[in-house]
Amino acid sequence: MKALTDVAQYCTFWIDDLFFGVDVDDVQEVLRHQPMTPVPRASEGVQGLINLRGQIVTAVDLRVRLGLPTRDGDRLPMNVIVRSRGEVISLLVDDIGDVVDTDGLTVEQVPSNMPGDVQQVVRAVRPLPDKLLLVLDADRAVEVSHH
Numbered sequence: 001m002k003a004l005t006d007v008a009q010y011c012t013f014w015i016d017d018l019f020f021g022v023d024v025d026d027v028q029e030v031l032r033h034q035p036m037t038p039v040p041r042a043s044e045g046v047q048g049l050i051n052l053r054g055q056i057v058t059a060v061d062l063r064v065r066l067g068l069p070t071r072d073g074d075r076l077p078m079n080v081i082v083r084s085r086g087e088v089i090s091l092l093v094d095d096i097g098d099v100v101d102t103d104g105l106t107v108e109q110v111p112s113n114m115p116g117d118v119q120q121v122v123r124a125v126r127p128l129p130d131k132l133l134l135v136l137d138a139d140r141a142v143e144v145s146h147h
Helices: 116-121
Strands: 009-015 018-021 027-031 048-052 055-061 076-086 086-095 095-101 121-127 132-138
Touching: 009 076, 009 086, 009 132, 018 095, 048 086, 076 095, 116 121
Parallel strands: 018 132, 055 086
Antiparallel strands: 009 018, 009 095, 027 076, 048 055, 076 086, 121 132
């Protein structure tokens, strides 16, 4: 895992009103909503499987993973396809942002007033001129509890 100070560019996305970024080197691609096949008896965070040009990819809903309210029924999630521990995983997010360059910006600790579920998956905070960028730990984000 690279040191945060070595990561300058982040692929950004929104979940609820939280602004997240993941190292662009960990992102394979970003896609609009994809049809999903439900997985019977999968843990709550696993929304299903998507077929990505013949590769079967698990889709993890970050709203569920972060303990946030469910997405409005008429809003379809977007897919941020990341590589995590040798696997390809789809993170379901509300909206895609731009690639943000944080070169020269500080890296700060995760604020203690953040909800616990969010703190678990955020490595650090990068203050931008107009908002806080939460640096997502993709490996931790895809860990979903099994019921």
